[in-house]
Amino acid sequence: MKNSMITDYRFLYRLTNHITPQKEDCGLVCGKICCKPDKDNSLGVYLFPGEEILFLKTTQWYTIETHNPKEYDFPEEWTNPVYFIKCKEPCPREERPLACRFFPLTAHLLRDGELIIINEPAELPYKCPLIEEKIPLEEEFIDIIAKVWQILLVNPVIKRLIEFDSINREKSLAGLPEIVWNRYS
Ligand code: SF4
Numbered sequence: 001m002k003n004s005m006i007t008d009y010r011f012l013y014r015l016t017n018h019i020t021p022q023k024e025d026c027g028l029v030c031g032k033i034c035c036k037p038d039k040d041n042s043l044g045v046y047l048f049p050g051e052e053i054l055f056l057k058t059t060q061w062y063t064i065e066t067h068n069p070k071e072y073d074f075p076e077e078w079t080n081p082v083y084f085i086k087c088k089e090p091c092p093r094e095e096r097p098l099a100c101r102f103f104p105l106t107a108h109l110l111r112d113g114e115l116i117i118i119n120e121p122a123e124l125p126y127k128c129p130l131i132e133e134k135i136p137l138e139e140e141f142i143d144i145i146a147k148v149w150q151i152l153l154v155n156p157v158i159k160r161l162i163e164f165d166s167i168n169r170e171k172s173l174a175g176l177p178e179i180v181w182n183r184y185s
């Protein structure tokens with residue numbers, strides 16, 4: 001399966017430019033810990049397939065690495081390379097990658113293919129107060145993230161990744177993650 005470009009990322013950026021998990025800037029509580037490099041400068045954000053066309057320019061707030069998905073946690077259908085952004089300084093907000101726009105939410109696919117939106121349960125090198133303290137998020141934020149995920153999942157390469165992540169997540173949690181949004185919300 002080729003990591004083909006069938007997703008309109010500019011449209012998804014426009015949909016998500018204005019949304020935030022909280023009315024106030026949640027980074028004021030934690031010191032924007034999710035944006036800070038660790039001591040080994042190993043933290044970063046993966047781009048979705050095709051999203052890299054918005055990043056292959058000479059802006060200086062990030063470095064971009066190419067990774068072979070076979071050497072990282074991707075389904076075997078993902079083709080080389082995948083793009084990994086490392087921030088050298090705070091990004092201009094309208095340029096942040098989709099993965100940052102979603103945080104602390106992510107997508108999960110149930111075994112019957114139904115999409116649910118959950119808090120990111122992956123082991124993180126920092127503690128996000130929104131997740132740790134289960135702070136309710138803005139409804140508009142949740143609804144738009146859900147809408148964007150429904151668009152992203154039309155791309156079979158992205159859907160495969162989320163199926164792969166969901167199966168692994170259910171194994172490591174030994175059950176289902178807590179639902180933040182489903183189609184009945
Ligand atoms: S770690 Fe959580 S609370 Fe802090 S800035 Fe990131 S999303 Fe907001």
Ligand code: SF4
Nearest residue numbers: 035087090091096100
């Ligand atoms: S791209 Fe922006 S929002 Fe994302 S981690 Fe870097 S500084 Fe934070």
